[in-house]
Amino acid sequence: MTTTTTTTPEPLLLVVDDDRDIRDLLGRFLVRHGFRVMLAADGADMRARMAEAAPDLIILDLMLPGEDGLSLCRGLRAAGDGTPIVMLTAMGEDVDRIVGLELGADDYLPKPFNPRELVARIKAVLRRAGDRPAEPQAATAEDAAGGVYRFAGYTLDPATRACTTPEGAPLELSAGEYDMLLAFLDHPRRVLSRDQLLDLARGRTAIPFDRSVDIQVSRLRRKIEPDPKTPTLIKTVRGGGYLFTPEVDRP
Secondary structure, three states: OOOOOOOOOOOEEEEEOOOHHHHHHHHHHHHHOOOEEEEEOOHHHHHHHHHHOOOOEEEEEOOOOOOOHHHHHHHHHHOOOOOOEEEEEOOOOHHHHHHHHHOOOOEEEEOOOOHHHHHHHHHHHHHHHHOOOOOOOOOOHHHHHHOOEEEOOEEEEOOOOEEEOOOOOEEOOOHHHHHHHHHHHHOOOOEEOHHHHHHHHHOOOOOOOOOHHHHHHHHHHHHHOOOOOOOOOEEEEOOOEEEEOOOEEOO
16 A cells, blocks of 8 residues: 655745845745745736745735835735735834735834844744644534524524624635634623733633734724724723723624
């Protein structure tokens, strides 16, 4: 009997940076660390490379000629492309990085950076992305018997991971947004710290630079709050964390 062994190819990274020297040096460094790499100089080049092969992760410079990194990130997410993005920025203001994360980037790294730290962040983002189910999971008997969550006119069905608005329209949630919402639904009207939300929503220890809780809360607010600028469903508790205010009808 012959046993066939299949090997999983190394992750394919797309490096988008208009500085040729940085782009080439970074590409060679990442190849030495076991990644496959494609290189692009700008947005048009990025789209051409992505048409050739779908990357597992994009390393995207914020300051690009023409379309900048924020615009490219926004365009990918608006098109439904969930490819993980690590954004590189030379800007020193936190607000610029936070805007990038809120637009859909998974992490950021300020220039100049240690290439080894970039590798660590790439691996962490890929690890998190690997924990996301590619498709809705099949309903179990327990799920089928459990029913749905109802809150503020919304419904969430854990069996299908489907959420509907008070108007009955489907609400698209990323894996991170779904996990965060489910954590709130299981602990309504209770102040949850960021550490607690990390444990509840992801079930693993956060890496030190991870600010995903604040980012996911911000994204979730934009989808379920009547006015995201003045949130009433997910309130910030100064020095405490977050409070999910609606009454929840739980299965």
